Amino acid sequence: IHPTGKLFVLSDGEGKHTTVELSEPLGEEISGVLEVVGRVTNQATIMCTSYVQFREDKSPFDLQLYNEALKIIHEFPEYFPFG
């Protein structure tokens, strides 16, 4: 997380990194797995409109498995339509 609190870096299930920008600095401490909803900018960052922290109090979230699942659902848009 950047010192200004307006930027943080996420890494996904494949270890790839992406920068997330916020319009307002973070109002809280965040850690762990986050789901960010936002728009991709032309600098290949994400302009965040909202985020939610996944609960991992009972079990850790398997991010790699989730990544694999995403690839599968994108292979079958007829069974998993978007919009």
Added chain:
Amino acid sequence: QRIRSQNIVPCTVSQLLTAEQVDETFRIRDVEISQVTIMGIIRHAEKAPTNILYKVDDMTAAPMDVRQWVDTDEAGGENVVVPPGTYVKVAGHLRSFQNKKSLVAFKIMPLENMNEFTTHILEIVNAHMILRKNLMSASRVPQSFSSADVGGYGGGGSLPVNGLTAHQSQVLNLIKNCPVPEGMSLQELKVQLHNMSMSTIKQAVEFLSSEGHIYSTVDDDHYKSTDAE
């Protein structure tokens, strides 16, 4: 021939919104659905005397209205409002009123393990694929499925039909219909089958070739069908 769904089918909100209604029944791409499960995040919760109206967002479409009836006789307990920002699993019936779709939930459960979300999205693809395949093959001469394939949503990937999986059938049909003398190239297959990865196409080609459905022509990248069309 219709397959009446007595199952509870996992769905995306986008699928529910595009479901067609014929009289009392709903269909998603010909598969009849009634009881469904969705998984998403609560964006809004409104408590009324007889019901709680939630808006549940699974990111495939706009948040869906989910209504949960409150048992006015029971004290507290059962009907605590789930706060916005919580991921939940909803089981309920699909309804449509004045062309607007909604769900009437019989169960709303906050997710305790987010890995359930990963399972849910895979189950959606699997369930819809299998239900649709069952629908298609029900109108054909019965195939010889091994007992492990029939019933339930077990196993990964496609169900074999005619001894070939969906991927293999698609690849074979394209090769069969190719008019060019040197046959269909792998590159051309990839262009036509943009949903399929190159490795999936290559696997299908290898299988078809070993079974004798196709043969290579000018090189290992070009194939023709052994069925003279």
